[in-house]
Amino acid sequence: MRSDFPPLAIRIWMHKLKKGVALPPATLEKCLVTKMSAEAATLSVANACERGILVPRTEGTRSKRVSLAFCQKLNSLSIPGNDPYCYECHLPGVLKECPSCIRSFHENCQRKEPEKPNYCVPSDKGQPYRLPQNESDKEAENNPSEEFTQSPTPEPLLDHNSNISQGHVTSDTPDFLKHENLEWDDDVFFVSERKGARQRKQANVKDEQHPNLDSDTSSELEYCTRCRLLKMASLHNPPQLDKQELACLLKYSWGIHHSWLTTDVSKYMAKNWNDRDRALVKRILFKTKILGLADIERSIAAKKYRYLTEFLMDLLDLQHNIAVFFGPKSVEYTATKWLLRDVTHDIREIRRCPDCFRYSHEANLSSLWFAKPCLQRHELVFAKQTGSPPWPAKVISVSKRKPIKYDVRFFGGSHSRALISERDIIPIESDIQSHIKPKNSKALSSALRELQCHMILSHYSASQFGFHADPAIAENLIQVALSHCNESSETPQWTKKRKLNSSTTEATSANSPVPNRVLPARRCSIAFRSEALQESRSSYADSVTYQNLASEIIQANEELVKCQSELAIMRQKLDAVKRKRWCHLCLEEAAFDCCFSASYCSGDCQRRDKRRHQTNCCQKPGAPARTPLT
Numbered sequence: 001m002r003s004d005f006p007p008l009a010i011r012i013w014m015h016k017l018k019k020g021v022a023l024p025p026a027t028l029e030k031c032l033v034t035k036m037s038a039e040a041a042t043l044s045v046a047n048a049c050e051r052g053i054l055v056p057r058t059e060g061t062r063s064k065r066v067s068l069a070f071c072q073k074l075n076s077l078s079i080p081g082n083d084p085y086c087y088e089c090h091l092p093g094v095l096k097e098c099p100s101c102i103r104s105f106h107e108n109c110q111r112k113e114p115e116k117p118n119y120c121v122p123s124d125k126g127q128p129y130r131l132p133q134n135e136s137d138k139e140a141e142n143n144p145s146e147e148f149t150q151s152p153t154p155e156p157l158l159d160h161n162s163n164i165s166q167g168h169v170t171s172d173t174p175d176f177l178k179h180e181n182l183e184w185d186d187d188v189f190f191v192s193e194r195k196g197a198r199q200r201k202q203a204n205v206k207d208e209q210h211p212n213l214d215s216d217t218s219s220e221l222e223y224c225t226r227c228r229l230l231k232m233a234s235l236h237n238p239p240q241l242d243k244q245e246l247a248c249l250l251k252y253s254w255g256i257h258h259s260w261l262t263t264d265v266s267k268y269m270a271k272n273w274n275d276r277d278r279a280l281v282k283r284i285l286f287k288t289k290i291l292g293l294a295d296i297e298r299s300i301a302a303k304k305y306r307y308l309t310e311f312l313m314d315l316l317d318l319q320h321n322i323a324v325f326f327g328p329k330s331v332e333y334t335a336t337k338w339l340l341r342d343v344t345h346d347i348r349e350i351r352r353c354p355d356c357f358r359y360s361h362e363a364n365l366s367s368l369w370f371a372k373p374c375l376q377r378h379e380l381v382f383a384k385q386t387g388s389p390p391w392p393a394k395v396i397s398v399s400k401r402k403p404i405k406y407d408v409r410f411f412g413g414s415h416s417r418a419l420i421s422e423r424d425i426i427p428i429e430s431d432i433q434s435h436i437k438p439k440n441s442k443a444l445s446s447a448l449r450e451l452q453c454h455m456i457l458s459h460y461s462a463s464q465f466g467f468h469a470d471p472a473i474a475e476n477l478i479q480v481a482l483s484h485c486n487e488s489s490e491t492p493q494w495t496k497k498r499k500l501n502s503s504t505t506e507a508t509s510a511n512s513p514v515p516n517r518v519l520p521a522r523r524c525s526i527a528f529r530s531e532a533l534q535e536s537r538s539s540y541a542d543s544v545t546y547q548n549l550a551s552e553i554i555q556a557n558e559e560l561v562k563c564q565s566e567l568a569i570m571r572q573k574l575d576a577v578k579r580k581r582w583c584h585l586c587l588e589e590a591a592f593d594c595c596f597s598a599s600y601c602s603g604d605c606q607r608r609d610k611r612r613h614q615t616n617c618c619q620k621p622g623a624p625a626r627t628p629l630t
Helices: 008-020 025-032 038-051 175-179 213-220 225-231 243-260 265-272 275-285 293-301 308-326 331-352 354-361 442-457 471-483 493-511 526-538 540-578 603-608 610-614
Strands: 054-058 066-070 380-383 391-399 405-410 417-421 425-427
Touching: 008 025, 008 038, 008 066, 008 265, 008 275, 008 308, 025 038, 025 066, 038 054, 225 308, 243 293, 243 308, 243 331, 243 354, 265 275, 265 293, 265 308, 293 308, 308 331, 331 354, 380 405, 380 442, 391 417, 391 442, 442 471, 603 610
Parallel strands: none
Antiparallel strands: 054 066, 380 391, 380 425, 391 405, 405 417
16 A cells, blocks of 8 residues: 555645644545545545654643644655556556566556657647658557556547557547558668669578577566667767767757746756755655756767767656656646657757757858758659649658658758658659759759759868868858859759750751760769869869958958947947036036036035135026026
8 A cells, every 4th residue: 555655745745744733643645536536535644654754743731632744854764666556647556666676567568669668648739730740760560459548547649649449530530640550761872772782682691699689578577668779879860970069959949848847856956945854855755866957958068978878868858857746647747748749859960960969059150051961861862742843852761661751852942841742752863854944943943953062062071061171161161162153043053954955966966977875964074073173173272262252351340340330339429528517616517507617416516615705706686596408
């Protein structure tokens, strides 16, 4: 019975029993009626007395009325060795202890995949829907027998990103939940790598030991979610991502999503209770450090995190502490679900491509941020949507399930993302003249110009645009590439070159007696790429010098304008001061005139200066004594 003590009662009772106050048991039971049934409230008071959390106290020697108060001797409290509350549902019960740490969990609450929660958070509430949202990166294991059925835990909702059986999804399920069940592969294969074409060969490794996969899976489930995440932290981290760049990316994500939470356990206790009451609550409820929002911000600023998973682990600890303290049905705990949903989405985006995530959050630094190349190669395709021509885009990821869909991000405009069917994807190398009209729109011309700029920048090393690179050099390279793009033309230069090659071939065949076979010119051929690279490198030095001089002139002009504005403000202040009059005695701003030669701020100053001024006073006899200033 002692393990069934609800943690929510401690916070409610502490508001009544703080600073050693004692109340009758009936009053303590009445405080819990709004959160649970009357029988459960009575049982909670009995369990708290059994555990020694509440101790009886008699009022006076003759009174038989017994009141209950919190035990003030912290060392006398019997505290279990492990966390008495489930790490998943945050409720007590028959718990299974983790072999590696002090956390516990219900056997039925344990997650199959440590990054997939056992609850549902709709993705279309509170902020605009982002595509794709909370998609799962691994194959879902649809097993109806593994449904979450812990009795003391509230019945969980279906989650498109959870371990609950997908067999519950029916025709009445909302469309966004059905959409979020798509499976995605982080290893993007290219459009040309279809079956029968340049498909990667799968390496066959001989398995000599033939391990039992079922036994490995069952052994992993013996550990808590945090320990399982810690084991895979280095494997799930993007390569070549150091602590400095990781701290920068986490700062961008945390700066946007931390507003979901307005309070945490540390802030709440510091605001309402004294030090002794806080120490009592910590000893009763928590076995680990109470993490708060300020602690996570300090860890990001101090570059403490080495892996993305470590950041996620701290957020899980924060969620567990809030659920234990405020209750699994509280508003504060619901806010942590929204927070984890958005942060988990950002973590998946960082794993796919850290450079794309950083470029998108630094869009205000460069107008052509999408044209910068990434360390991870993105295939360039033309994606066709209903009502628009084929549009240039980068492939972010490709779904595993059929029908295969491409998650692409478009060039130009707001660089929006969309899921495109495989039949509407056209590789850059293919002929698209039949899909593009002769007169393109302004938006399409801008997107094609950005595509051409990206293709030119791809010849340079991606490290020149990385986190540790000089932003000035990267911007100069962008300007050089942009100068080679014909802005006045509606079609890119590689389209013009193909037309020129076609016209030259036709002229040669007309003059030659033997008809020549016209071979289709490959778009963006290797010869043209090398030619463009050589041309851009030859003019790079002159362009850098010009850009440096231009930047110095612009900076000097800005300083001149700033000085001129400061001078104009100072002149206005000086004119205002000249128009004022000052007290003839104390030199403060005058309030009235005695005569033409003297002014005073008050009558006191005028009386004190009367002897000295009356010999030189120009005031006519019979005139008023004071003339207020207007």
